[in-house]
Amino acid sequence: MKPINPFLLISGIGMILVGAIPIIYWWKKKNVSIKYFALGALLWSVAIAAKILTAITLTPFVPALPIILGIYVGLRTGIFESGFTYLAALKTKLKEIKPDHAIAFALGFGGVEAILLGISSFLTVLLFLLMPDMLTQIPEAQREVIVQQLNRSSLVIPAPIIERISALAIHLFSTILVFLSIRQSRFSLLLASILYKTVADAPIPIFRAYIDMQTLQAVYLIETFYVGLAIVGIAGLRWSLGKWRQVENAKGNHHS
Numbered sequence: 001m002k003p004i005n006p007f008l009l010i011s012g013i014g015m016i017l018v019g020a021i022p023i024i025y026w027w028k029k030k031n032v033s034i035k036y037f038a039l040g041a042l043l044w045s046v047a048i049a050a051k052i053l054t055a056i057t058l059t060p061f062v063p064a065l066p067i068i069l070g071i072y073v074g075l076r077t078g079i080f081e082s083g084f085t086y087l088a089a090l091k092t093k094l095k096e097i098k099p100d101h102a103i104a105f106a107l108g109f110g111g112v113e114a115i116l117l118g119i120s121s122f123l124t125v126l127l128f129l130l131m132p133d134m135l136t137q138i139p140e141a142q143r144e145v146i147v148q149q150l151n152r153s154s155l156v157i158p159a160p161i162i163e164r165i166s167a168l169a170i171h172l173f174s175t176i177l178v179f180l181s182i183r184q185s186r187f188s189l190l191l192a193s194i195l196y197k198t199v200a201d202a203p204i205p206i207f208r209a210y211i212d213m214q215t216l217q218a219v220y221l222i223e224t225f226y227v228g229l230a231i232v233g234i235a236g237l238r239w240s241l242g243k244w245r246q247v248e249n250a251k252g253n254h255h256s
Contacts, residue, residue, distance in 0.1 A: 004129050004150045007157060012122025014161035018168060019114030023107050032104040036097075040108025040175075043088055047080040066209035074202025078194035085109075085178045086190050095182050099244050102179045103172065110171030114164040121160065125150065148214060159219045166223070166230035170200050173233035176240045183247055189240075196236075200229055 023037055054076060062072045089095050097105070128135060128150055135143055174193040181189030203225065211218045 004125070004132065005152060005154060006125070006129055007154045008125045008150065008152065009122055009129075011157050011160045012118045012120075012125065014157075015114050015118030015121060015164045017118075018161060018164040019111035019118065022168065023104075023111045026100075026104055026107055030100045030104070032101055036101045036104035037108035037111070039088075039094070040105040040110075041112035043085055043105075044081075044109045044112050047084050050080045050084070051076060066206045069205040070202040071198075073205055074198035074200070075194075077201040078197035081109075082174055082178050082190065082193040082197055085175060086181065086193075089179060089182055094179075097179055099176075099241055099248070102176055102244075105179075106172045106175035107168075109175060110168040113171075114168060117160075117164070152214075153216060155216055156219055159223055162223050163226060166226040167200075169230035169233040169237070170196070170226075173236040173240065176237055176244070180240050180244050183244060196229075196233070200226070 026032060027034065027037065059072075062069055089097065094105075128146075135147065138146060174196050177189050177193035177196070181187060181193070207213070207218075207222055211222070213219065213222075
């Protein structure tokens with residue numbers, strides 16, 4: 001059996017840090033209450049639970065054509081992640097949230113995802129490193145896939161870390177759009193958030209169907225797509241925060 005690459009542990013550690021460091025930084029820098037990070041993490045959990053439920057009940061009835069499946073997967077992510085955030089904010093005091101607190105919410109939302117995925121990656125590699133005989137207990141077809149993953153070149157290590165950084169930027173922009181849509185009473189901004197999340201997840205079934213995901217070139221080609229989306233997200237985040245602060249300042253001047 002091929003040896004397991006122990007350096008793949010670094011990917012999991014990196015993903016955990018991508019989720020944890022921005023939360024700690026923003027908490028210390030802005031002195032934001034932990035509850036906003038926790039609420040973001042909670043909403044992520046609710047959205048994921050809804051996605052799992054539909055994967056069990058609805059997904060089997062979706063045509064297996066990559067394009068149709070991609071549209072379904074993308075819309076599911078957009079509607080559940082942005083839509084649930086919108087409903088939660090609209091029905092609670094979150095509708096009065098300030099920009100710094102909204103960023104904390106978004107960091108909690110995206111950060112918990114990165115941390116949990118990182119822990120899963122780290123523990124999977126560590127488990128088979130410590131107990132390689134467990135691989136023999138896995139059915140042969142699945143075993144071959146897992147062995148390929150555990151034996152990958154160390155050059156693939158940065159890819160999951162890059163993916164999580166990109167995903168965090170995507171979560172930040174899409175979440176701020178949701179809150180801004182409430183603050184400005186502009187439903188179009190919610191639709192923009194849903195569309196942005198849809199574009200992020202829709203290509204996944206298409207990538208899996210038409211690209212050999214085992215090659216380094218394919219891995220980094222896909223990451224290039226997500227880095228591009230993240231750059232759009234960072235630019236959009238700056239724009240949306242600027243708009244939001246204009247609204248806040250205008251209201252402050254009006255009340256004064």
